[in-house]
Amino acid sequence: MSQAIIENSATDDISEGVLLDAVNLALHYEMAVDESVVVLGEDVATNGGVFRATVGLKDKFGFKRVMDTPLAEALISGMAVGMATQGLKPVCEIQFMGFIFPAFEHLFCHAARMRNRTRGRMSCPMVLRAPYGGGIHAPEHHSESTEALIAHIPGIRVVVPSSPARAYGLLLAAIRDPDPVVFLEPKRIYRTSQQPINNNGAALPLDTCFTLREGTDISLISWGACIPDALMAAETLQQQNISAEVIDVATIKPLDMRTILSSVVTTGRCVIIHEAARSFGVGAEISAQVSEKCFLNLLAPVQRVTGFDTHMPYFKNENYYLPNSEDIVAAALETFKE
Amino acid sequence: MSQAIIENSATDDISEGVLLDAVNLALHYEMAVDESVVVLGEDVATNGGVFRATVGLKDKFGFKRVMDTPLAEALISGMAVGMATQGLKPVCEIQFMGFIFPAFEHLFCHAARMRNRTRGRMSCPMVLRAPYGGGIHAPEHHSESTEALIAHIPGIRVVVPSSPARAYGLLLAAIRDPDPVVFLEPKRIYRTSQQPINNNGAALPLDTCFTLREGTDISLISWGACIPDALMAAETLQQQNISAEVIDVATIKPLDMRTILSSVVTTGRCVIIHEAARSFGVGAEISAQVSEKCFLNLLAPVQRVTGFDTHMPYFKNENYYLPNSEDIVAAALETFKE
């Protein structure tokens, strides 16, 4: 497991931190080593972000490189396009994914296409960060996870970290990538667990899934905030002598199906877990490809454990909507039924 | 085949027309019988729409009910939300689907949710029409087909007609539906074939697929502009003694999987055809469900014939991107290989 190695390699600057700290560390690191990196968004400068992800950046790098924008998401993404074409590397923040829609036109029609439409003359190395997903008892529109919408668009990368160390390495990779990356931060696990983060500037590869736990009987495929649930489910299954492999997709677009397929070829069983609505979600693509390409290897139908095809209920009922480890275990056991 | 019966039932007012005529007829019909129906969009009034879909409406129903809006798609969709809550039935036009993105926030955050968030106190019976898809040698941004993005959002219906008669009946149903409907008009077949259209005000059911051709050996599943290609492919296959069933999905959201699954249970083989980019497209959901639910019936992996995971090339090369009947035949034959 390559990422485990990267995460544990000995270096100088290791500190304990949560996912949010990792995001902050990566931003600090890259702004220090690369002058072209700038940060913009609502409340990112003076306030350090409503989740404190950008805290300290304004003091260190000044208002010139850390910019509080007027309240307009189309503006934020469109200005990032304009900056990116002029040699800057903007990292912009959309305060919650529920407010990302006005940013779509610039993201889809321009960021994703600038290199292609100019045959490489111009490019758009920008990162659009957004806290995403439910589970923190937030008001309406603060719990969306619509990664599938972005993943369908050619020319963008969509990345979702699921641990502090991966958040650090993937965000560095996203900033260094020469093309636009949407970096979705699962806020349900923003502060749930600490991990040593090695602030050594080492990026993790994009375009690759991470196998977090090896197993032989079933493959659990997920990303973001559902990863802890998947790992917990794997533990539970282990108690029933079922050996589950857990794969963190991490980069949803472009999708590394090789890792997923080679896992399912071995295990013959597959459960895909995500929090977004089921229909036309990212799980559909993975399920489709697994079934299309492991046709002779699959021992049972692929299972999807997902949110429902309805709006995330207001927070009193959000737990009814969110998949959890019991749901995953149940789906996994389903694949062992005759 | 119920829709065939509806299409051919004898009534008073039958005229030959292309898909575009059907749209225009349906709008005329419903505006005449229902005073609350209004039309708004760019160039829809004086000019009758850039494709002439709304021609004649302004003269018949006046500027009060047929409104040229300022150039702003967010405005168009957001005003439609505002009108719909106040007892009107707005039918708004987005000039090309490539320009729909600014309309998303209102569509996704409000139209799709108004009934749910007010527990039924308020509703949003609006239709958002947009010409969509490639193949007419149009400039950049005029060939998009991103129906998957809308289909992922709960609370909306997504409807795509594939013939003049279905366009007429489905658009009437869309306008009469008490909830928001996105009605995507495949402009590649706007004028390609004439058909008798019965202007009798009869709506077709939403939430149901139409079986356009019965067959026993393989199911070809598609919608919109790919339907003629699918039908042509079925003809070609027939010459090789392969009996293909052709299903027009028509209503993509909510998706009538019953018709599709019962077809595949019989045929054991399935090809899904769409023009949009492959990954995370509508085909993924259908393929996933077919594989998940016809696990023991499938004789071969599901095939998807789709656009590529890249931007629709400018028109000189657009045919390399678009799926055609040869591609469908090849995919179908693939399912008969050992």
Place this chain on the structure above:
Amino acid sequence: MTRLNEQAGHHALLDFHLEYIQFVNEDSEWVAERPSFATDEWLLKAYEYMVLSRVFDQKAVALQRTGQLGTFPSALGQEAFSVAVGLELQSADVFVPYYRDHGTHLLRGGDNAMSNLLLYWGGDESGSSYGPVQDFPVCVPIATQITHAAGAAAALKIKGSDQLVMVTIGDGGTSKGDFFESLNVAGVWQLPLVILVNNNQYAISVSRDKQCGAQTLAQKAIGAGVQGIQVDGNDVLAVSQAINEARTRANEHKGATLIEAITYRLGDHTTADDASRYRSAQEVKEAWLKEPIKRLQTLLNNLNLWDSDKEKTLQASSTNLVEEQVDIYLKTPTASAQSMFDHLYRDWPDVMNEQLDMLADKLERN
């Protein structure tokens, strides 16, 4: 501004003029003649609702702090604004709120306005099932409500109604495309629309001067050919006067009005915010000197309409009203899990039945 320079081909084209409304200044002095609508009764009603609004607000914050409510946006200091809106709304008008209009809801939302607001902020959709059937629910995505308001105003016009649509928005909201697109259509279609900007000087941490380079937000009206006016938003009379003028204008088919009300957000943005991170205690202290409730109280005192006994009674009755409503809120049972599907579509699509089965399985499991 360009100075006229005919040598360089310049010619004068147009001039624009902007005004400000204030009746009662921060020292509770009349700076204009008392308007006829501001009867003793009217002033007392305004005061009572402003006080009730504040009591409610403090209670809601307390509920959040004790884990009995979700994130809550206090309207502390902005009571004159939202109460004036509530006072001037006519029952058949369409009210399109943003999320900081508690005072308006108290006047608009019937007996259970407070418990419904608490349900909403407590994470229960049923909080938005109340109120006049044409009014919009609380709107979270910034500035989107103004486009709905424009659409609703167009609907009124199409239907030949004489009513108004009144929409509120924050200063931050005036930077988003929806604001301008809607103002623009209001101008060109001459819509019966009143846009009320609660310019409370902050959008979370972003101060007004970082939001817009113009001297006023009211002048945004000029570019849309709409009437714009700035008012002292801590003067309940000024806000009401501006609304009344806007109604007259709309009734005369002269179109929409943009009203910028100068207020100050005395509290945090929401209970999830800590404003001390981005603004000085000194600034807040100075803002307290202009706050609307004290100002109106002093005015009432000066008019011999108020005394400390009356104040005591009002505080007590307000607290009682709020507590009753809190009780209703806390006792309202949470909706069932299945209710998440109840209002997705009016006509449940059978093809979605699988979803119900999945939920039933989940409930059995968990």
Place this chain on the structure above:
Amino acid sequence: MTRLNEQAGHHALLDFHLEYIQFVNEDSEWVAERPSFATDEWLLKAYEYMVLSRVFDQKAVALQRTGQLGTFPSALGQEAFSVAVGLELQSADVFVPYYRDHGTHLLRGGDNAMSNLLLYWGGDESGSSYGPVQDFPVCVPIATQITHAAGAAAALKIKGSDQLVMVTIGDGGTSKGDFFESLNVAGVWQLPLVILVNNNQYAISVSRDKQCGAQTLAQKAIGAGVQGIQVDGNDVLAVSQAINEARTRANEHKGATLIEAITYRLGDHTTADDASRYRSAQEVKEAWLKEPIKRLQTLLNNLNLWDSDKEKTLQASSTNLVEEQVDIYLKTPTASAQSMFDHLYRDWPDVMNEQLDMLADKLERN
């Protein structure tokens, strides 16, 4: 406008003033002193490019009519506008065009500007691979270019550059959120940005008066705290003067300028449009009386800088230039099918190799 009414609490607040620039009127008369930048040489250059632009334009329309080009947006009648932009752009400025700036591209895009434009409108991406590396390609989604321009201007400011960003947009484009959001940020961040509105009176069929209720589009600047000015867009000198003033202002760190140029779209919106459906022949006829090329030609005649021989020579050389470029365009081989993947990402993701295989299969088949 509100009349000041102190009885009703009104107080004067602010006044704004808007100007108009014109040097040469529609009868080719000087209405202001000839500016020093407008030397004989400058006027002749402007004229030559305006003529070349029109010849190119007519050819492009002809190519479309004969199936050799895709949909094309003629710039007929708007040559003064786009040529002035081209003349005033400095090489290190950033130009952010919309789609009707052919005249600017002729001055900006090097020897093959025309063939590249034809490639673009002929359905070949390679048409946008030319020109100054910092300039943006033709932008189809209305008004989005203005936000890129604001971002580019912010980048210049961050990098401490003294150059400008110049962005063009249509009258219709000024109704879309992007326009306002970008104008607003230009005001508050004092960006070195010049926004040039080609107000050609129509957005496809929608006339200017249906687009906005304000008397001018220039006054939209007021709400953003930005300098706004209206100019005669058929007077190449007026457009240039406004740009020069904008540059001075930006260099003095006084921020952005909005320039509304009054033009008229003498042709159809594009070759896919038929303008006779929505406007009268009479209106178009009157507009021809103000068109920029004839106006400048008469001025040059009056200045003894031009005669019919020179005109004949210019027409011939322009036609030659255009024909040469058309030839290059028509002879340019179409890119391979595989090229659709060439610039999707800089670093081709191996995980996407399946796509290449699928394309190879398709090519084999078809």
